[in-house]
Amino acid sequence: MLQATPTALAGGGAPPPFGTAVLANLPFLLSGMLATVQLALLALVLALALGVVFAILRSVPVRPLRFVGTAYVEFVRNTPLLVQTFFAYFGLPTVGVRLPAFTAAFLALGVYTGAFVTEAIRSGILAVDRGQSEAARSLGMSFGQGMRYVVLPQAIAATVPPLGNLSIALFKNTSLASSIAVAELLYNAQIINSRTFATYEIYGFVGLCYLVFTLPMGALVGLLERRLTRYR
Amino acid sequence: MATSADAKPIASPATTDAAIVFDAVHKRFGRLEVLKGISGSVAPGDVVVICGPSGSGKSTLLRCINRLDTIDSGQVYVYGQAVHDPKTNVNQLRAQIIMVFQQFHLFPHLTVLDNITLAPQKVKGVSRGEAEKTAHALLERVGIPDKAGVYPGQLSGGQQQRVAIARGLAMSPRIMLFDEPTSALDPEMINEVLDVIRGLARDGMTMVVVTHEMGFAREVASRVMFMDGGVVVEEAPPADFFARPQQERTRQFLSKILTH
Numbered sequence: 001m002l003q004a005t006p007t008a009l010a011g012g013g014a015p016p017p018f019g020t021a022v023l024a025n026l027p028f029l030l031s032g033m034l035a036t037v038q039l040a041l042l043a044l045v046l047a048l049a050l051g052v053v054f055a056i057l058r059s060v061p062v063r064p065l066r067f068v069g070t071a072y073v074e075f076v077r078n079t080p081l082l083v084q085t086f087f088a089y090f091g092l093p094t095v096g097v098r099l100p101a102f103t104a105a106f107l108a109l110g111v112y113t114g115a116f117v118t119e120a121i122r123s124g125i126l127a128v129d130r131g132q133s134e135a136a137r138s139l140g141m142s143f144g145q146g147m148r149y150v151v152l153p154q155a156i157a158a159t160v161p162p163l164g165n166l167s168i169a170l171f172k173n174t175s176l177a178s179s180i181a182v183a184e185l186l187y188n189a190q191i192i193n194s195r196t197f198a199t200y201e202i203y204g205f206v207g208l209c210y211l212v213f214t215l216p217m218g219a220l221v222g223l224l225e226r227r228l229t230r231y232r
Numbered sequence: 233m234a235t236s237a238d239a240k241p242i243a244s245p246a247t248t249d250a251a252i253v254f255d256a257v258h259k260r261f262g263r264l265e266v267l268k269g270i271s272g273s274v275a276p277g278d279v280v281v282i283c284g285p286s287g288s289g290k291s292t293l294l295r296c297i298n299r300l301d302t303i304d305s306g307q308v309y310v311y312g313q314a315v316h317d318p319k320t321n322v323n324q325l326r327a328q329i330i331m332v333f334q335q336f337h338l339f340p341h342l343t344v345l346d347n348i349t350l351a352p353q354k355v356k357g358v359s360r361g362e363a364e365k366t367a368h369a370l371l372e373r374v375g376i377p378d379k380a381g382v383y384p385g386q387l388s389g390g391q392q393q394r395v396a397i398a399r400g401l402a403m404s405p406r407i408m409l410f411d412e413p414t415s416a417l418d419p420e421m422i423n424e425v426l427d428v429i430r431g432l433a434r435d436g437m438t439m440v441v442v443t444h445e446m447g448f449a450r451e452v453a454s455r456v457m458f459m460d461g462g463v464v465v466e467e468a469p470p471a472d473f474f475a476r477p478q479q480e481r482t483r484q485f486l487s488k489i490l491t492h
Contacts, residue, residue, distance in 0.1 A: 129337070131333060131335055131337040132337060132339065134300055134331075134333075134337065135331075135333065135337035135338075135339070136339075136351075137300065137323075137326065138298055138300060138326055138329075138330065138331040139326065139327065139330070139350075139351035139355065139399070139400070139403060140323050140324065140326045140327030140328075140351060140355040140356075140403065141323065141351060141354060141355055142323050145354050145355070149350055149354060150339050150350075153341050154339075154340065154341050157341065230383075231340055231341050231342075231383040231384075231385060232340070232385060
C-alpha cells in the first residue's frame, strides 16, 4: 500500500502487516455492525407497517384516503434519502422536535423505504384476482375482513421477492446514517480510517460485513417465498 | 317473475312475502344500458333459471341481488329489505344471500376446511369447533368428505365448485345465487355439480340460477326466464317455456341452443 500509515508518518520502519488495522479495532467495528443491524431491523419494521397501511389506503374505495396514500408515496420516494435524513436530524429541531441521531436515521430510513414497500404491496393487492374480494364480500365479510383474511395474505405472498429487494436496499442504506454521526458500521470505519489510513483493508472489511448479512437475506427471501406460496 | 311488459303492479314491495322483488331495475355501464327496467319477483322455495345470450344482462341482474353491482334506479327487495338503500347493512344482507361464481373463487391460500369455516367464524361469530363440525357435514353432503385438508389447487374443477357451494351453505343462506356454475367445467364434471344443486332444490332452497344447461332447467326450475338486451323477453314454467314459447326471439334462441 502506498498510503502513509501513522507508523510510516512517524518515520518508524515498515508499515504494519495487512489486517492489523481491522484486527486491532475489531470490537469497535463490531459495535458499529450491531448498530447497523439494529437500525436496519427497526427501520424494516417501520417500513413494513407503513407499507401495509398505506397500500390499503391506496386501495380503498374512498378518494380522500387514496389521496393521502398517494401523497405519501410521491413525496417520499421522489426525494433523496440523504435529504430526508438531514431533514429529520437538522430540520426538525427548527420546529421544536429534537431527535437523537439514531432515532432520526431510523425514522428517515423507515419512512423512505415504507413508500417503496407501499407500492410493492399495492402491486400485490392488484395482482390478486378481483373475484377473491368479491367472494369474500358476498359471504358477508366487510372490506377490512376481506383484505385481512383473503386479499392481503395472497398479496404479501406475491410481494415477497420485491420486499426482499427492498430489505436488502434498506440494509445497505443504513450506511447513510453515518452522515449524521450515528455510530454504525461505516461511521466507525471512517474513524479508524482517519487514524490508520488503512483504506483498502478497512473498507474491504466493511463491504464484507454488509455481504455477510445481505447474501443470507436473499436466500431467506427465497425460502420465505416458497413457504408462503406452498398452496400453489 | 313477470316481464317488464306485463308487470303486475307491486303494491308495496317491502311488505310482500316474496323472497326477491325487482322493482323497475335500471343499470347502465357508461352509455350502455344493460338492465332496462326489470320488474318481477321470486317466491320462497322457487328455483328461477335465467337464460339468454351473452350481454343480455342476466349476470348483472344476479349481481344486483346482493349488491355486488349497484343499480341506477329502481330497487331490489330481499325479504322486504331494500338492497340498494344506503341505510341497508350490506354485510348482514350478503351473509344471507350466497353467490356461487363461474370461476369458483375459492381462497387458494386456505385449505378446503378453512375456506368453509372462515366466513362463519368472522361474520357470524361461530366458534372454530362448531364451524368445523358444520364444514365436515357439508363436505359429506357435497360428496367430498375426504378433501378437508387439501388446498383448492389440488382439486378438480367440479370438486372446487362443490367446495364453493359448501362454503356458501355454511352461512345458512336464505337465498343462493348461481352465476353460470358449470360453464367453466369439463363436460364430465358438470353433472356432479348439478346433482348438488338438484339436492338443494329438493330441500326447498330459494335459488336463482344463470345457466345454459337447459336439461337442468327443464327438470329443476320452477320458472325459466329468458333475457335479451336488458329486458325479460319471456318467463314461464319450464314445461310451457320449452314446449310453447310465446315470443319469436325466445323461439330463435331455443332453436339455436337445443338443436346441437
